[in-house]
Amino acid sequence: MRTRYPPSSSHPRVSRRQFLYAVGSVTAGAWLAGCGRWLRFGTDRDAPTPEPQEIHFLVRPDLREAFAIDDAVEAWNAESAQQVILEDLVGDALDAAQTVQSALAAGEQAWDGFAMIEAPWVIADWVERGLIQPLDDLILVSSVPDAEKVVAGIIPSVLAVTQYEGHQYLIPANLSSISLGWFWEPLEAAGVEPPQTWDEVRVAAARIKVAAPGWTPFDALWTPLADHISLVWSATNTPLTDDGLIDWTGEASLAALRWKQEMVAAELMPADHASSLDNWLRGDTAIMNLVDALGPIAQQIRGVGVSATGLPIRREKDDPKAGTPFWSYGCVVLKNAVNPQGMVDFYLRWFGPTNQTTGRYAATVAAKPAYQYTYDQFIVGDPDLQWQLDTLEIVRNSVPFPANRYWWLQNTIAASWIEKAVDARNPLSAEQAMQAARDEMQAAIDNLSA
Known part of the structure; x- marks a missing residue:
């Protein structure tokens, strides 16, 4: 008997345009934080203590619609003397740190906060470059109702x-992780x-492949996060080395690459993932290792009940080992902010337990919330959201993942060698590919340290 997590037609829907806004930079390795206008700012709240000071908020323009940032700001400004002024980040999201650093160096840093950075992947870089400040004291003295419950609720x-190093640097907006998703039609056709x-x-x-030849049998959203790193996590209790790197040359990593080589050779999955997201949203891929929010999104785009999201993949049925890769996206306060307290107050109200509208959207439109109180209020007891x-x-x-400066370095180098290893034209073993990747990583780390 299969286990279904049926969708509810009462849950808010998201358009394909809104979803693509949210994941527009994902394939560049930047963000998947959920979909649609789900982080709405509620109106069911008390106004913060008025202080006639502006709050200057730098945001990635591709996130303004995905997180309904404009709505959040409009609601806040209607009730607060501290007016939030939005400014779009100019240029690529991956260059945000350089934008802030250049402004600081020129003495022109005029923003109080930024949305959003990835945790823990870039926290160390932003802290060590002196771009952001800890939030602990700002949270402690905040006058926002239930401010103390926000961090406690994460x-x-x-x-x-x-x-990072014992200090809170980020107010999270979401929790993302890798899980298996599928469409029911090809599974039922194959009797699996x-x-x-x-x-x-x-x-x-x-x-x-035999029973439903019009479908891609299996795919993974990205390389190496979804097609390799998630398999490593599922196959060992110790996926990291003592140096804080992924254990690329360990048994679990080698087994994961051999598994993919065999799957590609048998034409059960594609060798690269350039079109994986589009294929999933079109309903062309039967099973996919993906960011788990894409399961419900597929239902909203392709139709109610056509797909589902399951648990993270694992090597052994009853042993998840190190679990699944997970990360969070959230908001920070910049160094030399003029109004850091106002910025933090805005964040705490936006994601706090009394903002019912934000919590509801976080639970029902995009997966998954970062706060226990959101699960307690909107997810526990709802069979549609049991997954x-x-x-x-x-x-x-x-x-x-450890908070160091090596995530993107590892990601880029590993992806290149994995793609070479699954290409039948390259007589490259898993051992050779991963050792070459590890050697290249070490050389890059040495250069970075120098």
Whole structure:
């Protein structure tokens, strides 16, 4: 008997345009934080203590619609003497740190906060370059109702990745992780249950290839996060080295690459993932290792009940090992901010427990919330959203990424060597590919240190 998590037609829907706004920079490795206008600012709140001072908020323009930032600002400004002034980041989101650093160096840094950075991937870089400031004291003295409940309400594993060297640097907007998703039609045509393990995925994909030839049997959203790193996490309790790097040459990593080589050779999954997102949204991919928000999004785009989201993939049925990769996106206060307190107050009200509208949208339109009180208020007891609770339990015990400056370096180099290793034209073993990637990473780290 299969387990379904049926969608509710009463839950808000998101358009394809809104979704693509939200994931527009994902394929560049920048952001998937949920979809649609889900982080709305509620009006069911008390006005903060008026202080006639502006709050200058630098935002990525591609996130303004995805997080309904304009609505949040409009609601805040209608009730507060501290007016939030929005300014779009100019240039690529990946260059945001350089934009802030250049403004600081020129003595022209006029912003109080920025939305958003990735935790823990870039926190160390932003802190060590002197771009952001800790939030602890600002949170402590905030006059926003229930301000003290915001950090206390963050899921503990998420809280760990929003901190650096014992200080809180980020107010998280979401929790993202990697899970398996699928469309029911090809699974039913092939007579298979939703898979969970590496072996089950391989068997299901092989049967789908025969029974539903119009579908791509299996795919992964990105390389290396979804097609390799998530498999490493699922296959070992120790996915990291003592140096804080992913254990690229360890047994789990080598097994994961061999698995992908075999899947590609058998034409059960594509060798690269340039079109993976579009194929999933079109309903062309049967099973996918993806950011778990894409499961419900597929239902909203392709139709109610056509797809589902399951648990993170694992190597052994009853042992999730290190769990699943997870990360969070959130807001920071910049160095030399003129009104850091006003900026933090805005964040605390935006994501706080008394903002019912934000909580409801975070729970029902995009997955997953970063706060326990959001789960308690809007998800617990809702069968449509049970999958979020199931995945959350894995995330609670998952090994977090370390906060260092090496994430994007590893990501870029590993992706290149994985793509070479799964190309049949390259007689490259998993051992050779991963050792070459590790050597290149070390050289890059040495150059960075120098």
